Amino acid sequence: MIKLKILLISVLSIVCTMAQAQVVGDIKIDGLQRLSQGGIYNALNFSKGDDVDSSMISQAIRRLYSTGNFEDIKIGWDNTNLIVKVIERPMIASITIDGNSLIPTEGLEQGMNGVGLREGEILKRSTVSEIEAELASQYALQGRYNAEVNVLIVPKPHNRIDLKIDIYEGPSVKIDHIEIVGNNKFHDDELLEVLTQRSVSDNPLVQMFNSKSKFNRQLFRADLEALRSFYLNNGYLNFDVESHQIMLSEDKNFVTLIVNIDEGEIFYLDEVTVAGDLQGLDDSINNLVTYTKGWSYSQRQIDLNIQRIQSLLDRYGYYYSSVRHNTIVDEVTKQVDVVLFVETGPKTYVRRIEVQGNTTTLDEVVRREFRQLEGTIATRASINRSQARIQALGFFKSAQIIPKPVPGRQDLIDIVIKVEEMFIGNIQAQLAWQPGGDVEFGFQFSKDNFLGTGKSLKTDLTWSEGASSTSISYSDPYFTKTGGSRSINFDLSKKDYSNISAGSYGFNSVDFGLGWGYPISEFERLNFNASITNTDLYTNLPAVEIRNFVDLYDDNIKTFNLRASYSYSSVNGALLADDGMSQSLSFYSTVPGSDIEYFSLSYNGQKYFKFNSKYSLRAHSRLAYGQTYKDEDLFPFYKTFKAGGMSTVRGYNQNSLGPKTSLSTVSVDGITSTVGGTPLGGNILVKAGLELLIPTPLIDESSTRTSLFIDFGNVFNQDCVDGNTTCMTKVNFEELRGSYGASLTWQLGPFPLAFVYAFPINKQDGDQFRNFVFGLGGAY
Structure with missing residues (x-):
């Protein structure tokens, strides 16, 4: 009886289904705006004249929904015609974002692209809600719980829409x-x-x-x-x-x-052992492990031991070595045993070095700075030093070294150095200006990376009130394969202060020199220069110090000069360095037979104390001393050291500090004039300072340097004329002038810009000080 009922029900179901099926006389589609009817026909999977039942219609609706193009779909019969009514989802014509500052627009667009919300795509209402929720969540992570994200849909013709995303970030909690x-x-x-x-x-x-x-x-x-x-x-x-x-x-x-x-209980160190494949370096590795039994356990000390071991293994070429630590804890005695497990792997060699991003600079210029060579064992110390040397060239905005494993080889790596070239030279204009002060203008044609060869060709023309100079120099830093350099320079200077009320003299000077340099270590270098100088002096009512000099030596002076210098540099960049140190000691002297026989000795030094990636402290100093070989001779007044200005004590007018020429009364043709009082300079220079390098707000930090500074310095003159109260024959630290303030250096294309706002320290009557100083083409 039961089997008979089941059979009856099955027969009735088949009959009903057959009854529902009918022949399609025609198919009519309603609601399309952007899409073609062909896409609808393909999704239906049946055509005019076919037998169609309700299950076939249901499947067709599912296929149409799966395309993602429709908001709503209805299919029904009108007599023998099948009617398909659709509501298309709109296409996104444009997306605009307004009000965001914390999260960059590029970051928001990437997030929207990840969920299919981009121009040209079909808009899904659920996607809009997801974006609103996700952005609000991102702002909440940054402590802005009052942030609001509103997505406005603006209809356009042909079923297109514009999306406008308005963001109110709100205040930080x-x-x-x-x-x-x-x-x-x-x-x-x-x-x-x-x-x-x-x-x-x-x-x-x-x-x-x-x-x-x-x-x-x-x-x-x-x-x-x-x-x-x-x-x-x-x-x-x-x-x-x-x-x-x-x-x-x-x-x-x-x-x-x-x-x-x-907090739990405190645990104490009992024993530290080293295990693993030590490659015969057992003694060296064990000597690096420092611990004291009975001290409290310190993860920091364990990490330091691991770093020492990894550095040692790196020097031996185990580039992919690793050191892990395991702790054996006794909960009863509260003691800890530490096992340092060493995995060296095979020694790693550099197969190939590839330079990328150098559109004008030759590969050789980059490669010759490498201390990691092809075919040698790979060490991180050599790779890091190579990167620092390339950055210090000053040719590149950035230099990044990327070691890449060679597929299928554990003992080989390739090194890719990616550089971003910086515009170096060609034509530069320089301008230094102080409100109410003098203007100094400079025009320069230079190429520190001439034709991409790393050689330097430079011509300089500078002008300020009463002074001008022209120079041409050429330098080849790799004249020899071992790093010996050669340079040639020609300088022509003219200074005429006769039209300035504070002084009345001038001179023309011509200098021609040849230079050579030799590296004596990775960071040290010796440089030598020989030159000949011809100076013509001309005076018009000069001050006493200048008259005395001209009376002693006449108005034409020829000198033959030698210079020797030692330099050390480990800084990690050129204009925007923030780590390392540099110092130089230079000795300059005229040779016997010159019209004046004198010498000068100078020292320049700076050291960076890097706290972290954002903050560094720079300490810098310069000391200089010059003197004649004979007591009866006078040190050239046009060769004295100067202080004041952007390169020494910021805020004080250029070269304005130190002794002034004596005031005297001169009568010519019945006209009485007072001369003197102009900056004289001195044969002793003392300068020092500190700079705290800090992050630059609102500007790309890769091309800027912001600092808080304090400067001190002055010059002193041992050849004082009787009665000159501004001249002291020895260094007096109470006479040091200082300044403090903020400085911004910005490498804007070829032009380094320098902005300084300073306040004086120990300013005296007669000192010329300007709070704001602006420089184009130079930096401190």
Whole structure:
């Protein structure tokens, strides 16, 4: 009986289905705007004259939906005609984003592309909601809980739309209070110092400049890890952050952070052993391991031991070596044994070095700075030093070295050096200006990387009130294959101060010289120069010091000169260096037979103390001394050292510091004039200073340097004329002039711009000081 019922039901179902099927007389499509009817017919999978039932219609609807082109689809019968009604989803014609500053537009567009929200694509309503939620979440991670994201859909003809995304980022949420619960071993203040973020200050001035009180969820996570590291470095191996809460205020302007911790017990170091494949370096590696039994366990000390071992293995060519540590913890005795496990792998050699990005610079110019050579063992020290030398050339905005494994070989790597060339020279204009002060103009044709060969060709023309100079120089830093250099220079200078009320003299000087240089180590170099100089003096009512000099030597002076210098440099760049040190010691002397026999000795030094990737401290100094070989001779007044200006003590007028010429009264043709009082310079120079390099706000930091500085310096003259109260025969530190302020150097294409705003220290009556100084074509 049951089998009979089942059979009956099956027969009836087949009959009903057959009854529903009917022949399609015609197919009519309604609602298309952008799409063609051909796409609809292909998705239907049946045509006019076919038998069609409800299941075939359901399948056709599913296929049409799967194309993603339709918002709504309905298929029904009108007598024998099949009617297909569709509502198309609109196509995105354009997307505009407004109001974003924290998240760059490029970053937002990448996120939208990932979910198919881009121009030319079909708009899905769900995608818009996802974008709104995702962007709001991104802003919440940065502590902006009041951020709002609104997507406005603007219809256009032919079922197209414009998407306008308006973003209100809102203010940053401030941290009202940070509370750490569960700490017994360390005071709250000690633990709060470990954290990057800080609670908001009651002091409005501090609050204005304290960005650390702005809540950021990612920084908060990093702070929790910093707290964990602090305890691990003090022996608390079982430390744990049990939970944390972020409590948002009702107005969404403040958060309270609560961190619940379990400090655990302190553990002590018992034994440190080294295991693994040591490649016969057992003694050397074990000598690097430093620990003291009974000290509290410190993860930092273990990491330092690992770094020492890896550095040693790197020097032997084990480029892919690794050192892992395992701890054996005795929970009863609270002691820890540490095993440092060494995996060296095979020695790694450099198969090939490839230079990329150098459109004008020859490969040879880059390759000759490499201290990592093809066919030799690969060491990180050599690779890093190569990168520093290439960056120090000053030809490239950036230089990045990328080691790449050779497929199928563990003992070979290729090295790719990617450089971004910087416009070096050609034609430059230079302008130094101080409000109310003199203007100095310079025009320069130069090519520090001449024809991409690394050689330097330079012509200089400078002009300021009463002075001009022209020079041509050529230098080949690799005249020999071992790094010996050769240079040729020709200089023509003319100074005429006769039209300046503060002085009345001038001179023309011609100098021709040849130079040679030799490297004596990776960082050190010796340089030598021989030159001949002819100087013609002309005077018009000169000051006493100048008259005395002309009376002694006449107005034409020829000297034969020798210069020897030693230099050391490990700085990591040219204009925008922030690490390393450099110093030079130079001795200059005329040779016997010259009209004047004198010498000068000068020292220049600078050292960077790099704190992290953003902050460095630069200490710099310059000392110089010049004197004649004979007591009765006078040091040339036109060769004295000068102080004041962008290159010495910023803020003070160029060359304005130090002794002045004596005031005297001169009568010519019944006309009485007072001459003197012009800067004389001196045979002793003292200069020093500090600069704190800080991040540059709102500008690309790869081409800028911002610093807070303090400068000190002055010049002194031992050849003083009786009665000249501005001249002192010895160094007097009370007479040092100083300045402090802020400086910005910006490498804008070929033009380095320098902006200085300074305040004086120990300024005296008669000193010429300008707070704002602007320089084009030079930097401090």
